[in-house]
Amino acid sequence: MSVAWRALPAALLLAGCLRSTPTRDAWTNDTSIEFPRFFEQPAVEAGVDGSTVELSGSVLRALEVAAADFLGPQDANTPCVDRRESHRYRVVQRQGVIFIRIDEDPRACGLTVPALHSGAQYAVGSDGRLLRRLRDGEPDESRVPTDAGPGTLVPTSEVGRSFDPPDGSMPLPFPDAGTGARQGP
Template sequence: MSVRRTHFILASALVLAGCMRASAPAPAKYEEDPSIVFPAFFAQPAISLGTEGTVYELDGDTLRALTVAARDLMPPQDAPVSCASRWESQQYRVVRQGDVIFIRIDEDPKACGRTHPALDSGASYAIHRDGRILRRLMEGQPDVAKPEDAGVPSTPGEPGVASPEALGDGPSPFLPRSWQDAGSPAPEPWR
């Protein structure tokens, strides 16, 4: 099964869920809970819904959480929207921890025939299984749940060198390798 077909299946499920409850009220207002820490979405490979002949099961709470996050990031519109602003043009990662469903949404530039995503096009959500948004973090916003120096060594290191702890969970795999370069080593001094 192709990646495009996988995206189509996931997007269709999200759209179907939206159609079934088109008259459902929007989630209640929420207060940002900065104590919620997002999991490392890219620390391990995800299981993709793309293996042909494999049966996948998605419970209603997770489908509702995906729908709430997608509607919050890209609300339904009466007018046509750009390719990059469509649900089916996104990649979704889901991690469930008890009653909280964590969702990471990133633009998939290949879905629109591009090679690079737009800057700051992703978002992370913590959604309670009842559909309430507990926390939202848009790409480019500072994560207030973590101190600014979280994971950064307290003593300065060599310029251009970072410890694995300082890198967090790593860059999004949707970014091109050339954008993930942290710099080149300094040239040797002339002798």
């Protein structure tokens, strides 16, 4: 009987490993969706001067989806800068898509400037599906690079060449890369 009791926890552990792990809802990074200019117009801030602001359920769900994706799960040990209440949210709704801009609010944590790349933009469908995400610092694949023109060809003999002093009268005042000795006066 004691062998069966020892085998039971092992069987439960093995059964738990065999279950497929839950995955996030499927989403596509639809680069054909262009984000609006969130700061083009002044925003109406909720809760200022006792004004009433009404959010639809689909907007609230879109905010939850974006915040959960950007900031992850929250608990009592979540650092201040990663908390949902330490961020500012801008929402623009166009043609069945809810666009959300999330930015760190450094004042919420007693800071003066936000961290580098501390924001993101989201496009969420009215059904709650994440359609597009663009975190600050990531390349925007929806923007096609413009051609800078034909440019100027550089001869192979010039690639990697050190240049002479600007007027030829004295060496530049920088250390020589090979010896470390100063070249200038």
